[in-house]
Amino acid sequence: MFTDKRFHQYSLSSLPQDLVSGLIVGVIAIPLGMAFAIASGVKPEYGIYTTIVAGILISLFGGSKYQIGGPTGAFIPILFGIVMTYGYENLLIAGFMAGVILLFMGIFRLGSLIKYIPRPVTIGFTAGIAVTIFTGQIASFLGLEGIKRHEEFIKNIQEIIINLNTTNFYSILTAAICLGTIIITPKIAPKVPGPLIGLIVSTLVATILFPQHVATIGTAYGQIPSTLPKLHIPEVNMEIIMKLIKPAFVIAMLGGIESLLSAVVADGMTNSRHNSNKELVGQGIANMVTPLFGGIPATGALARTATNIKNGAVSPLSGIIHGVVVLLVLVFFARYASFIPLASMAPILMVVAWNMSERKVFAHILKTKSTDALVLVVTFLLTVFVNLTTAVQVGLVMSAILFVKRMSDIMITAKALPNYEAKRKKVETGMVSDTHDCPQISIFNIEGPLFFGAALTFEETIMSTINYKPKILLLRMGRVPFMDTTGEANLARIVHHFSKNGIVIISGLNPQPEAVLKKTGLYETIGKEHFFTHTGEAIQFALEQINKNKCLGCKHFAFNECRVLSGSEGAESSKQRIRALSNDAKELMN
Incomplete structure (x- = not known):
C-alpha cells in the first residue's frame, strides 16, 4: 500500500x-x-x-x-x-x-x-436530487402516518397532503x-x-x-x-x-x-x-x-x-x-x-x-438567460418530475444540439478585399461593394470550425455569391481550426463546381484541415501549387492568372495593381508602376 x-x-x-x-x-x-x-x-x-x-x-x-x-x-x-x-x-x-x-x-x-459533461446538466440534476431528498423527508419530519412511498414526485407530495391530518407534534x-x-x-x-x-x-x-x-x-x-x-x-x-x-x-x-x-x-x-x-x-x-x-x-x-x-x-x-x-x-x-x-x-x-x-x-446560471439556463431548467425539472436517467439524457442531447448551433452561428463566410489604408494592408470583410469588387478574383474570409453544423451554410454562401463565375476563388482559411468530413464534402463540391471554369486557391490552411484534405484526396485535386501560406502570395498568384484584357476600363480598383491593368495610368509609367506595386501583395499576411 x-x-x-x-x-x-x-x-x-x-x-x-x-x-x-x-x-x-x-x-x-x-x-x-x-x-x-x-x-x-x-x-x-x-x-x-x-x-x-x-x-x-x-x-x-x-x-x-x-x-x-x-x-x-x-x-x-x-x-x-x-x-x-x-x-x-x-x-x-x-x-x-x-x-x-x-x-x-x-x-x-x-x-x-x-x-x-456540461455544468448546467450536473447542476440541474444535483439541484433536482436535492429537491427530491428534501421533500422526501417532510413526512418523517411531521411524523405522518399511513404514508405510501412512490417513485413519482407528484404522488409523494399528494401522499403528504392527504395525510397531513396525522401530523405528530412530538x-x-x-x-x-x-x-x-x-x-x-x-x-x-x-x-x-x-x-x-x-x-x-x-x-x-x-x-x-x-x-x-x-x-x-x-x-x-x-x-x-x-x-x-x-x-x-x-x-x-x-x-x-x-x-x-x-x-x-x-x-x-x-x-x-x-x-x-x-x-x-x-x-x-x-x-x-x-x-x-x-x-x-x-x-x-x-x-x-x-x-x-x-x-x-x-x-x-x-x-x-x-x-x-x-x-x-x-x-x-x-x-x-x-x-x-x-x-x-x-x-x-x-x-x-x-x-x-x-x-x-x-x-x-x-x-x-x-x-x-x-x-x-443555479441562480447565477439562470441570470444569464442563455441556452445554458434552458438546459439547466429542463434537466432540473426532468430530474424532479420524471427521473434522473431521462434528465441526464435529455440534458446532454440539448447541450450537444445547442453547442452545434452556437458553433454554426459563429461560422463566418464573407467576401473580402485588401484594405490598403490599414497599416498592414489586411484583407477585410466590409470592403466589398457594388463599385469596389474584382470581377475576376473572389476572396472569402472563412472563420470558425468547418463541421456538419456549419458546412452547408458555408457552401451555399459561396455558391450564391459567385454566380457571376470569377476566374479565381481564393479561400482564406487561416481561422478554420477544424474540419470534419462533412465540411470537406461541401468544400469538395465547391472545388468541383468552380474548377470547371476557374481556379480554387487556399491560403493559411491549418494542420488539422490540411490532414483531412490529404486523407480524402481533395488536397491533390486542388493541387499543391494552389495552397499558400500567406494571403499576399495567393493574391500575387491570382493576379498572374487573370485575363488582363478584361481589366481594361475596369473602375473597381480592388487591388493597387488595378489602375495599371485597367489602363487608367499612362503607358510610359505602367511598367514602373507595376514594379512598384508588385511587392504590395506580399504584405497581405494572414
Missing part, C-alpha cells in the same frame, strides 16, 4: 493528523449512512455496512489522497426506484454490476470523459431540536459534528420526555446487528443481468460523475491532483465488494471529503481510519441505534439536501 504515490513522503508524524480527521469523519458518517439507507428504501444497517466496506476500499484503491467514500444523497432517488421496482436483492446485483462498469471505465482510461418537536442543534453546533464548536450532536440530543429528549410518542429505528426496522453480515454472493444469470443493465449503468455513471467531481474539489482545496482513472478503479472495486456484505452503492462524498481535508488529513489513511471507526461504533454501540427517532433522521437529510442544492450556482 505504501508504494502508492499518494503516500509519497508519508511519515509517522503525519499519523496523528490522519487519526483525528478519520475519527471526526467517521463519527459524521454514521448518522449519514443510516439516513441515506432509510431514504433509499433499505434498512439503516445497510448504510453502515456501505460506509465501512466502501469507505475503506475507496481510500485503499482510489486515485485521490483525500477522498471519503460511502453512501451519498445523490443516489437516494436512484436506489429507491430500483428497490421499489426490482427489490433489495436485485439492488445488490445492480450495485455489483455498476462496480464492474466503473472498474472497466478506469482500466480503459475513461476517467477524463466525465469532464465533458415528531415535529424532535425534528426541530435536531435541526436547531445541527445549525447551531458549527457556530459554537466548528469542529464538532453537528449531525451527530443533533441526533444524540434529539434522541435523548424524545427517549426521556415522550418515549412512546415517536417512531424510532427500532420500531420501524428492528435492532441493528452489531457485526458485519457474512459474505453473501447473490445468484446471477443472464436474464437478471439484462434486466438490471440499465439501472447498473445509471448507478455507474452517477457514481463516476460524483466521485470525480468530489476529487476535483479536493484538488482545489489542497492544490493536489488526483488520478481519475485510478479513482474509477477504486470506486469499481468498492462497489463490487460492498454488495457482498449487504451494502448499497457508494461513491465519493463531497461533504465528508471536504471535512476530511479541513480537519488536517494528510493521506488516504484517514479514509481507512474513518471506516474502521464506523466498524468499532457498529460493534460496541449498535444496540443504542434502535432508540433513534425517525424524525431525527429527517433534518439531517434536509440539511444535506440544502447543502448539495447548488442554489447559488
Whole structure:
C-alpha cells in the first residue's frame, strides 16, 4: 500500500493528523449512512455496512489522497426506484454490476470523459436530487402516518397532503431540536459534528420526555446487528443481468460523475491532483465488494471529503481510519441505534439536501438567460418530475444540439478585399461593394470550425455569391481550426463546381484541415501549387492568372495593381508602376 504515490513522503508524524480527521469523519458518517439507507428504501444497517466496506476500499484503491467514500444523497432517488421496482436483492446485483462498469471505465482510461459533461446538466440534476431528498423527508419530519412511498414526485407530495391530518407534534418537536442543534453546533464548536450532536440530543429528549410518542429505528426496522453480515454472493444469470443493465449503468455513471467531481474539489482545496482513472478503479472495486456484505452503492462524498481535508488529513489513511471507526461504533454501540427517532433522521437529510442544492450556482446560471439556463431548467425539472436517467439524457442531447448551433452561428463566410489604408494592408470583410469588387478574383474570409453544423451554410454562401463565375476563388482559411468530413464534402463540391471554369486557391490552411484534405484526396485535386501560406502570395498568384484584357476600363480598383491593368495610368509609367506595386501583395499576411 505504501508504494502508492499518494503516500509519497508519508511519515509517522503525519499519523496523528490522519487519526483525528478519520475519527471526526467517521463519527459524521454514521448518522449519514443510516439516513441515506432509510431514504433509499433499505434498512439503516445497510448504510453502515456501505460506509465501512466502501469507505475503506475507496481510500485503499482510489486515485485521490483525500477522498471519503460511502453512501451519498445523490443516489437516494436512484436506489429507491430500483428497490421499489426490482427489490433489495436485485439492488445488490445492480450495485455489483455498476462496480464492474466503473472498474472497466478506469482500466480503459475513461476517467477524463466525465469532464465533458456540461455544468448546467450536473447542476440541474444535483439541484433536482436535492429537491427530491428534501421533500422526501417532510413526512418523517411531521411524523405522518399511513404514508405510501412512490417513485413519482407528484404522488409523494399528494401522499403528504392527504395525510397531513396525522401530523405528530412530538415528531415535529424532535425534528426541530435536531435541526436547531445541527445549525447551531458549527457556530459554537466548528469542529464538532453537528449531525451527530443533533441526533444524540434529539434522541435523548424524545427517549426521556415522550418515549412512546415517536417512531424510532427500532420500531420501524428492528435492532441493528452489531457485526458485519457474512459474505453473501447473490445468484446471477443472464436474464437478471439484462434486466438490471440499465439501472447498473445509471448507478455507474452517477457514481463516476460524483466521485470525480468530489476529487476535483479536493484538488482545489489542497492544490493536489488526483488520478481519475485510478479513482474509477477504486470506486469499481468498492462497489463490487460492498454488495457482498449487504451494502448499497457508494461513491465519493463531497461533504465528508471536504471535512476530511479541513480537519488536517494528510493521506488516504484517514479514509481507512474513518471506516474502521464506523466498524468499532457498529460493534460496541449498535444496540443504542434502535432508540433513534425517525424524525431525527429527517433534518439531517434536509440539511444535506440544502447543502448539495447548488442554489447559488443555479441562480447565477439562470441570470444569464442563455441556452445554458434552458438546459439547466429542463434537466432540473426532468430530474424532479420524471427521473434522473431521462434528465441526464435529455440534458446532454440539448447541450450537444445547442453547442452545434452556437458553433454554426459563429461560422463566418464573407467576401473580402485588401484594405490598403490599414497599416498592414489586411484583407477585410466590409470592403466589398457594388463599385469596389474584382470581377475576376473572389476572396472569402472563412472563420470558425468547418463541421456538419456549419458546412452547408458555408457552401451555399459561396455558391450564391459567385454566380457571376470569377476566374479565381481564393479561400482564406487561416481561422478554420477544424474540419470534419462533412465540411470537406461541401468544400469538395465547391472545388468541383468552380474548377470547371476557374481556379480554387487556399491560403493559411491549418494542420488539422490540411490532414483531412490529404486523407480524402481533395488536397491533390486542388493541387499543391494552389495552397499558400500567406494571403499576399495567393493574391500575387491570382493576379498572374487573370485575363488582363478584361481589366481594361475596369473602375473597381480592388487591388493597387488595378489602375495599371485597367489602363487608367499612362503607358510610359505602367511598367514602373507595376514594379512598384508588385511587392504590395506580399504584405497581405494572414
